Amino acid sequence: MMNKIGETNFKEIKRISPSQFYSMKNCAYKSLLAEAFKKKPLLPLSPNAYFGTVLHKMLELIAKGIVKSEDDFNAEFDKQVKALEEDLKQKGFGFFVPLKVKLRNFGLKKIQLKKHLRSESEKITSLGNIKFVSEKWFESNDKLIGGKVDLVIENGNEIEIIDFKTGAITQDCLDDEGEIYSDVKNEYKEQLKLYAYLYFQNTNKFPTDLSLVDLAKQKFPVEFSQQECKSLFDEAKSLLKSTNDSIKTKSFSANPKQENCKYCLYRPACSFFHKKLETDFSFNDVLGEIKDVKKFQNGNVSLFLQNGNMNLTIKNFSEEEFDELNRNKNKQIRIYNVRNEAKEFVYSATDTTIIYE
Ligand code: SF4
Structure with a gap:
């Protein structure tokens, strides 16, 4: 019951993924701890986060055309949930099981997922000459930045990069007059712009559209310029370099504050956080x-x-x-x-x- 953390052996981070970039920007030390602990969290995730992995896997299988019919869907969904529940029990988190009972919105999310099934299948059969590429790996020429793009739709000169999100895509923001408006989260915007630049490095073409799609199948376009994508790409590379350099100099860049630490699964190994506590x-x-x-x-x-x-x-x-x-x-x-x-x-x-x- 009383857990211990031995010495933390920091290791160089070989590659940064677009989905990791924002978190690394907010607290580079967290990325170093994740690498040191081989990405094995020191604290349990929330049941919703575990369930999110099932939802994302299902979206991937639908996009790939592996799950086509409602029967396929039901069988695969049950299989994925069962496997997750077994895994949770093994990790000692049996109290999250059965997910169907323990998670609010379990049924709603399943219904929303099914909507993707119908529409994606319809799209693929009715628009035969459009190329759908799902879960495609893209990396930079120097291999320092790389990640999997959920879906690329290529239709002649029109190229759309889509990332699926199983949680909220937007957040409330304040405009200059103090009015609240809703906007796509910055971390998702930056993630997509990095994918756009990776796509460019691999194909010599920039995508024409970047979009986020949520579980309810709502699409959120992300505006971008090529220059912006290039700047973020350079920023990500220099962040990776400075983070790795900090291992040698031991001058770590940690940023202990509520919004960074609250969901950090490496808090037990973070001396900066302990000081804050x-x-x-x-x-x-x-x-x-x-x-x-x-x-x-x-x-x-x-x-x-x-x-x-x-x-x-x-x-x-x-x-x-x-x-x-x-x-x-x-x-x-x-x-x-x-x-x-x-x-x-x-x-x-x-x-x-x-x-x-
Ligand atoms: S606990 Fe906070 S300060 Fe420490 S690594 Fe995690 S996010 Fe950074």
Whole structure:
């Protein structure tokens, strides 16, 4: 139950993918940690993120024409969900299973996916001379940037690059007058522009359209100029270089703040984040020295941590955890994925709570 992290052996990142670029720009240290831990997360993903991989795989199979009929769809979808559930159980996340019950919108997302099936099949049969290329790998001449494009539609001189997203594509933004408007997320815009430049390096032609398509089959065009794509491409390469250089100089560029760290699965290995946790109590993670452990009559266990002058209470541990917590009294620990309770400095353990020493 008490997890440990050994020494972090940083390794050079050989290649950056367009989908990774934005995250690397926000915190290059996260990319270095991911590489050091062979892209094996140190914390569980949310069940929605796991399910997202199934949705994306299904879109890929539909785009490739492997899943054509509704029967194909149902059989493949059940197979994918079953495999994911088995994997989750093996990882010790059996509490996410069955996904059908545990995930809100499971049924809705399945119905939305099916809409892709019908329309994509119709498109392919009715527009026979258009070339659909799905899941095509493109990399730069120097191999430093590379990634798989979900779908390229080539119709004479018209070339469209499409990326499928299973979550929200837009976000609310504020205009100069303070009015809220909705716009495609910057990370997705930049990802597509990098694909456009990779396509150009491989074919000597720029795509004419870049689009994002969501589960509900809504299409969001992304405007671009060739110059913009080239600038982002150069920026990505120089970011990769400076990130790799930081391993030698040990002057890492980390950016610990809520929007970067909240979903970072390498938080347990990040000293910058731990420093932040010493004074910032807004995260769903806490650290401190174990001062006391109490077992209540109903079996619930509470843990009392001291972080500097602050006393933190973490409730809702199970009875089985009492002995180990008690054995580790006076030890400095970090607890990830707790729930903030209404009362200040009081938290609760959840299904995904993980302790690192
Ligand atoms: S925890 Fe935050 S600062 Fe640390 S690597 Fe992750 S995103 Fe960067």
